[in-house]
Each structure stands twice: as C-alpha cells, then as structure tokens.
Amino acid sequence: MQIPGHLILTRTDILALLDLCHQASERIVQFYNDEASASLFSSKEDRTPLTQADLTSHQILSSGLAALNPELPLLSEECSSSEIAGRHQWNSFWMVDPLDGTREFLERTGEFTINIALIEEQRPTVGLIYEPLKHKASLGIVGAGAWELRWEEGSWRSTAITTRRLPARELVLLASKRHRNPQLDDCIAYLESSHDIARQNSGSALKFCDLAAGQGDCYPRFSPCSEWDVAAGDALVSAAGGAVYGLNGAPLRYNARDTLLSPHFVAVGDSSAALWAGLLESVQ
Ligand SMILES: Nc1ncnc2c1ncn2[C@@H]1O[C@H](COP(=O)(O)O)[C@@H](OP(=O)(O)O)[C@H]1O
Numbered sequence: 107m108q109i110p111g112h113l114i115l116t117r118t119d120i121l122a123l124l125d126l127c128h129q130a131s132e133r134i135v136q137f138y139n140d141e142a143s144a145s146l147f148s149s150k151e152d153r154t155p156l157t158q159a160d161l162t163s164h165q166i167l168s169s170g171l172a173a174l175n176p177e178l179p180l181l182s183e184e185c186s187s188s189e190i191a192g193r194h195q196w197n198s199f200w201m202v203d204p205l206d207g208t209r210e211f212l213e214r215t216g217e218f219t220i221n222i223a224l225i226e227e228q229r230p231t232v233g234l235i236y237e238p239l240k241h242k243a244s245l246g247i248v249g250a251g252a253w254e255l256r257w258e259e260g261s262w263r264s265t266a267i268t269t270r271r272l273p274a275r276e277l278v279l280l281a282s283k284r285h286r287n288p289q290l291d292d293c294i295a296y297l298e299s300s301h302d303i304a305r306q307n308s309g310s311a312l313k314f315c316d317l318a319a320g321q322g323d324c325y326p327r328f329s330p331c332s333e334w335d336v337a338a339g340d341a342l343v344s345a346a347g348g349a350v351y352g353l354n355g356a357p358l359r360y361n362a363r364d365t366l367l368s369p370h371f372v373a374v375g376d377s378s379a380a381l382w383a384g385l386l387e388s389v390q
C-alpha cells in the first residue's frame with residue numbers, strides 16, 4: 107500500500123486512523139441495520155438531527171484520536187462548548203464530523219460519511235472521508251497525494267486518485283440533495299452559458315470524494331453547513347489536484363472566527379481552468 111506519512115502523522119498513524127474509522131463505522135452500521143434504533147433522533151439547536159450513531163461514533167473517535175496523539179485537541183461536531191472553549195489557542199488539532207449526513211442516515215439513503223481532518227495553522231493538511239456502508243476511505247495528504255482505500259480480505263487496498271481536467275462540453279455539477287437557493291441558480295446559469303450541465307446530487311461529504319476521484323468538476327455550496335462538514339473534503343480535494351475557494355477567491359481558513367459555520371465556497375477539480383474566476387464573480 108502506497109500511503110506516505112506526514113510531518114505530524116507517521117504512516118503508522120495514518121493506518122491507525124483508518125482502523126479507527128473502521129471501528130466507528132462498524133457501530134454506525136449496527137445502528138443503521140437495527141430498525142428499532144435507526145429512526146430515533148433528537149433535534150439540535152440548528153434543527154439538524156442527532157442520533158445514537160452520531161454520539162457513539164464521536165465517543166470511539168475521541169478516545170481513539172486522544173490515544174493516537176495526546177497532544178492534538180479535538181474539535182468534533184459533538185463536542186460540548188466547554189470542551190472547545192480554548193479552540194482559538196489551538197494551532198494543530200483534529201476537526202471531526204463523526205457522522206456527516208445524519209438526515210441521509212435517518213432516511214436510509216446510505217449517503218453518510220465520517221469526516222476527519224488535521225488542521226494546521228487554520229488549513230486542513232490531512233483529510234479522511236470514510237463511507238461506512240462500503241468500508242471505503244478517501245484520503246488526502248496535502249503535498250503528497252490522494253488515495254481511495256478499500257478494506258478487502260483483512261487489509262487496505264489503495265488506489266491513487268486525482269481530480270480531472272475540466273471537460274470542454276459537459277460539466278458534472280455536484281450538489282447537495284437537500285438545498286436549492288438563488289445563488290446556486292445563478293451559479294448554474296453562469297455555467298450553462300459555456301457548458302452543458304449534468305447535475306449529480308448526493309448527501310454528506312461524498313461530493314468531495316467524487317470531485318477528488320475525477321467524477322465531477324464543481325461543488326458549489328451556498329447553503330448552511332459547518333467547518334467539520336468541509337475541512338476533510340477541502341484537504342482531500344486540494345491533495346488530489348483541485349481547490350476549494352471562498353467566494354473571495356481565497357482558500358478557506360478554519361477555526362479562525364467566532365462561528366463554526368462554514369463560509370460559502372466553490373470546490374473545483376481543475377484549479378487551472380479560467381471558468382472559476384467568472385463563476386465566483388457571478389455569485390457575489
Ligand atoms: N441550518 C444548518 N446549519 C448548519 N449546518 C447545516 C444546516 N443545514 C444543513 N446543515 C449541515 O449540512 C450537512 C449535510 O449536508 P448535505 O446537505 O450536503 O448532505 C449536515 O451535516 P450533519 O449530518 O453532520 O449534521 C448538516 O449539519
């Protein structure tokens with residue numbers, strides 16, 4: 107398997123991270139397959155749902171990540187506000203969504219992921235997105251590359267992935283299943299002036315995985331989500347050759363503001379294409 111290490115994480119740490127996701131995902135899948143608990147949820151302040159699967163995955167990941175590297179703090183979607191009260195002093199830390207796509211989990215579409223990012227100086231440098239039902243991981247290490255990993259017969263099989271060049275005619279637009287808004291309509295209208303558009307909807311961070319694997323061209327996001335929904339995907343897409351732009355054209359910065367809501371962004375596969383500058387202007 108061709109996975110390198112990283113300044114903070116050794117190759118062994120990366121393999122431990124994959125195993126941790128594997129463990130958390132086995133528990134998520136148990137809940138998913140148990141009819142009695144699969145539909146139980148409470149509502150959070152932002153009216154997004156919370157299940158026992160989110161909390162169990164959070165517990166497994168928080169203790170596993172602490173054991174892996176006790177010096178790195180954890181900013182997870184399910185941390186209490188007191189656990190992250192000192193976050194503005196954190197330079198390097200984990201940013202985790204233990205179950206991204208809880209609505210997809212509850213509606214049984216299967217389109218949910220575990221997202222883990224290592225943030226260093228406000229940028230994600232390692233991103234891991236794990237698909238529990240497929241036991242498949244997408245891993246990006248910025249500056250080193252990106253891989254898809256599948257758990258097969260007791261070991262990880264890896265394949266290098268890259269984003270693709272922007273096609274001349276038909277562009278694949280990756281989008282959330284659940285959000286439609288005027289900015290997205292403006293974005294689609296702009297892209298339609300030069301390309302045919304094939305829209306592909308999916309839940310959670312799967313849109314980043316498709317982009318990183320060269321199965322799409324652009325993922326514009328103008329609807330609310332949080333930094334833990336984006337950080338791992340940002341690292342993955344950036345490591346695979348793409349980019350994630352804020353609407354000012356600059357890379358996103360994480361844990362840099364009082365809110366943990368993510369700024370709107372446009373993630374692209376082919377960062378050399380001239381189309382994106384005009385797109386960003388069209389949605390201002
Ligand atoms: N009003 C809101 N505020 C914050 N995040 C929101 C939101 N509405 C949706 N999201 C986030 O968008 C994510 C789903 O994205 P998508 O629509 O692309 O599948 C959810 O992640 P979680 O399931 O981790 O909570 C959810 O938190």
Ligand SMILES: [Mg+2]
Nearest residue numbers: 203206207335
């Ligand atoms: Mg999420």
